[in-house]
Amino acid sequence: MENHLNSLSNSNSNSNSNSNSKKPRAIIIAHPLQGHLIPTIQLAIKLASKGISITFINTENIHHQITTSNPTAIDTDGGGDIFIEARNSSGLDIDYMTVSDGLPLEFDRSLYHDQWVGATIHCFPAHVEVAVAKIVRSKPLTCCLIVDSYSVWASKVAKKFGLFHVSFWTEAAMVLDFYFHLHLLKENGHVGPGSNARNDTIDYIPGISSVKRSDLTSYLQEEDLTTMSHQCILPSMEDTKRADFILGNNVHELEAQTIEAIQKTTPFYAIGPLFPPGFTKSPVASSLWAESNCIDWLDSKSPSSVLYISFGSYAHISKEELEEIANGIKLSRVNFLWVIRPDMVSSDDLDPLPIGFRNEVCDRGMIVTWTCQTSVLSHRAIGGFLTHCGWNSTLESIWCEIPLLCFPLLTDQFTNRKLIVDDWKIGCNLCDEKPVKREEVSQKIKDLISGSMGYELKDKIKGVKRILENAMTTNGSSDKNVDSFINELIGADINKKST
Structure with a gap:
């Protein structure tokens, strides 16, 4: 591992000009899941384009999956540096390092989920500390540690090395608001033992008018809060509360009430959506599976005639549910990818x-088995998206004005469904009650692709897209929030060093 750290770091450092030596440096550590990795890479690009020097730390396992799946997009001669194109084409000051997550490369993290979660809690932080120590020694102007909010160790490591702790939140602000007010949910009996019997409205969370218990994240809907996943998630949210700053892949105007409630106790900057420059093509490879080229096939289809179906990179679906959905797709007679x-x-x-x-x-x-989702969603042939309601998928669909059929499976997806269907009204539930049935699936698909429901949702989604567009413009809320964060960070760093 140490040799790999040296080879990547040294080769990258040599490519940087001497003028970069006085810029503040941020260490960014990606959470080892596809849905978290993608916006974290874009965060690195965004901050580097604003003049911050970056050292990006990936796990060896995720690095191995990326380089195996994208052999033509990686600088294999330079040790597999995934940022080589971003640095060469845009002059971005981004170093790249990898560390072990504590498990062998060959270990099946999907099949043995609890062991993987345990390693990220207990083993991964030790490897991170070694890497951070190396960076701080060689880069004395390093000022902050930016870590995904689902990390239990970030504030401890940041404090040890005298760095500001910046928590990166990759989901809807409403989810963070739930976790920040977990004590209220417990006190009112909506989370924890016996909570499955509750079906009354939750109307006491600051910044959230009302939700149902079924709108909470899947982990908060479970009565047992002692599982391995809870041992990671719940402490990580407490650690996030201790952060000096929180950056969110959100748009302030989409969740203004919720974000403003969070901001009363924690500096939260909504800086999203974090899309690649040009949207469909990122200068940094991030796919963990080889991507199939679907464009020629889509080119042969009529506009808005194809249903795109994807349940994301992480959540699992039962075989029974998959079979009902498959038979519903077959009954609909609709074109699909x-x-x-x-x-x-x-x-x-x-x-x-x-x-x-x-x-x-x-x-x-x-x-x-996998494809470039942004390229697919932006294709004229796509008329709807049957989705698990992941946050990346939600933002990408809004940008491409693609209405959604929602089938949440895990984590934040139930909360995202609430925002999509109930609040923004840009999507519809695949099934109103589980278990899912093929006849309902077929009818919903036909209504989305060729019925009045599809037209109504497309009209709504155009207005939501304008909110994203406005936030991303110069002097838009997200652009100003990035600048405000950088100014606050640099100012705090100067004050710290002068005292």
Whole structure:
């Protein structure tokens, strides 16, 4: 590991000009999941474009998956530096390092989830400390540590090395508001033992008018709060409260009431949406699976005639649910592009689709293991998105004006569904009650692609997209918030060094 740190760091440092030596440096550590990695990479690019020097730390496992899946986009001669194109084409000052997460590269983190979570809590921080110590010694102007909010150790490491702790929140602000007021949810009996019996309205969270218990994150809907996942999530939220700053991949105007409630106790800067320059093509490879080229197939389809289906990079779906959805798709007779990653049901079930399904729909469907989602969503042929309601997928769909059919599976996706369907009205539930049934799936798909529901949702989503566009313009809220954060950080760093 140490040799790999040296080779990447030294080769990158040599590419930086001497003029960069006096710029403040931020260490950014990505959470080792695809949905967190993507916006974290864009955060690094955003801050570097604003004049901050960056050292980006990835896990060896995620690095290995990226370089294996994107061999033509990686500088293999330089040790696999994923930022080589961003640095060469835009002159961005970004160093790149990798560290172990404490598990062997070959270990199946999807199949053995609890062991992986345990390693991120207990083993990963030790490797991070070694890397941060090395950076601080060689880069004396390092001023802050930017770490994903789902880390239990960030404030401790930042304090040890005299760095400001910046927490990076990659989800809706409403989710953070839930976690910050977990004590209220517990006191009122909506979270914890016996909470499954509660179906009354939750109307006491600051910044949130009202929600149902089913709108909480999946982990807060569980009565047992002692699982390995809870041992990571709940302490990490307490650690996030201790952060000097929080950066959110959000837009202030989308969740103004909630964000302003958070800001009363914590410096929170909504700086999203964090999209690649040009949206469809990032200068930094981040895909953990090889991407199939679907564009030629989409080019052959009529405008707005194709349903895009993807349940994201992390959550699993049951085989029974998958079969009902597949049969509903078949009954709808709609053109579709479906992403089915290899471990979507289980690493032990590589083709969970119903027997014969692929042959029966081959005339109107394309099934791939992974693809470039931004390229797909921005294609004229896409008319709707059947989604798990991940936050990245939500923001990307808004930008591309693609209405959503919502089927949340895990974590923040239930809260995102509430925002999409109930608040912003840019999507519809795939099924009103579980279990999901093929007949309802078929009808909802047809209504989305060729019915009045699709037209109504598209009209709504245009207005929400304008909110994102305005925030991203010069002097828009997100652009100003990035500048405000940098000014506050530099000012705080100067004051700290002068005392």
